[in-house]
Amino acid sequence: MTRFVVTGTDTGIGKTIFSAALAQATGAPYWKPIQSGLEEETDSETVARLAGVPVRPETYRLITPASPHRAAEIDNVNIDVETLAPPPGEFIVEGAGGALVPVTRTTLYADLFARWQIPVIVCARTALGTINHSLLTIEALRARGVPIHGLAFLGDAAEDSEAIISGISGVRRLGRLPIIDPLNGETLAEAFKANFALRDFA
Template sequence: MTRFVVTGTDTGIGKTIFSAALAQATGTPYWKPIQSGLEEETDSEAVARLAGVPIRPEAYRLITPASPHLAAEIDGVNIELETLTPPTGNLIVEGAGGALVPVTRTTLYADLFARWQIPVIVCARTALG
């Protein structure tokens, strides 16, 4: 079974491109649990365009381009952790920002990843420091 979480050291690190390549290479569906910032092409739309794999709908689509916890607060949305359970079967899951980005005021993406028990791939810059 192909089942991975893709996270990063921060935002803009290449998680979506990596996720698209991994999903295409393995023919695996993609899921971004929370998308914040809807002004430009979303990560799910980019993966669909680049990889041509099935896309699972986001649990939350937040208008404000910020960390999920802040975007949800600004948009007046309450993120329920129970809705962030990954779909069953083969799946590439992409987090938002880095592994330590808050999903809620009390839960980080790293907390969700630990709860899910899915192997995690960390994307990082190729630089010192």
């Protein structure tokens, strides 16, 4: 059964595009519990446009483009973490930013992941700095007992960085999604098929 949480080593690295590719390839519905920033296309709208899969509405839609804890304070919204329970069955759940982004002033996304106990896919960019960011993310997740399914790299090939992150952490490489231009449903599907094995997500 396709049931994963997608997190990242940083914000703006392409984990929504990976989430869309995985949802499209598996047919699994998508859910982003909290969306911060509504002026541009939201992550849910991006996934719906690219993947064409069912998208569950966000539990919290925050106007301010900031970390959820701060956006909620500015928007005068109280985030109740008890309402952030993933739906049953197949689903791709995407966090916001990195694994240690605060949901509230006392709860991080990694804390939610530990509570959910759903296998996590760590999306890591391939640019300079990714070794440190990736290993720190993996250590933070493991310290909380979060199950890690694998690593998905995003960007241009960086074989040495990808290999050493996987080698030191012991987390398997699932594949690498290259920069896709033009980006649409068809090109996304082609890129995922060429760079990932669907059996690794069964």
